[in-house]
Amino acid sequence: MQTYQDKEDLKSEIRKTYDKYIAEFDEIPETLKDERCEDVDRTPAENLAYQVGWTTLLLQWERDERAGRQVHTPSERYAWNRLGDLYRWFTDTYAGLPLRELRERLDANVADILAMIDTMSEDEVFDPHRRKWADEATKTAIWPVWKFIHINTVAPFKTFRAKIRKWKKNVL
Known part of the structure; x- marks a missing residue:
């Protein structure tokens, strides 16, 4: 897994990979957002719905912990x-929305994840046992917050960008 020097390095990589990922949707018309492609497992709308779902959960984990509420990972309704x-649920909740939305x-x-990183110290981002939600999210692994941020932003922005590029090659 990729590592980071500090919070600014992490934020820079999020911005860079996100900008490339989201730009892939510029030329996709609304009329094709639900179009399936044999070689790709998600439509453009499902691709974005997945990203919206996971980033929403990540932000919710942090909000709940800061508010003193019990955090349920991955969500209150669903276990790992x-x-x-x-x-x-991501698809049912979000994929019906217009691509613009x-x-x-x-x-x-x-933007909220970048702001969340700004509110944390370097230790809170990079040292384990700084967030209960991060400690309780895995049974055996000890992950600092940055790893959860990475696997819900940078990693899927890269892999899902490749998927949407493949979709575009086959459909557009």
Whole structure:
């Protein structure tokens, strides 16, 4: 897994990978947002819905902890052994929205994640055991907050960008 020197390095990589990812949707017309492609597992709307879903959850984990509420990872409704159901919930909740609105929601979530990083110290981002939600999210691994941020931003922005590029090659 990629590592980071500090918070600014992490934020820079989020911005860079997000800008490339979201730009892939510039030429996709609304009329094709639900178009399936044999070689790609998600439509453009589902692709964005997945990203909106995970970034929303990440922000919710932090909000809940800061408010003193119990955090349920990955969500209150779904345990880790029901990720398929969670992904269907993302699709059912978000994929019906227009591409413009999905992009706006994801833009807002990414901006909020960058702001969230700013509110944390370097230690809170990079040292383990600084957030209960991060400690309780995995049974065996000890992950600092940055890893959760990375796997819900940078990593999927890269892999899902490749998927949407493949979709565009086959459909547009």
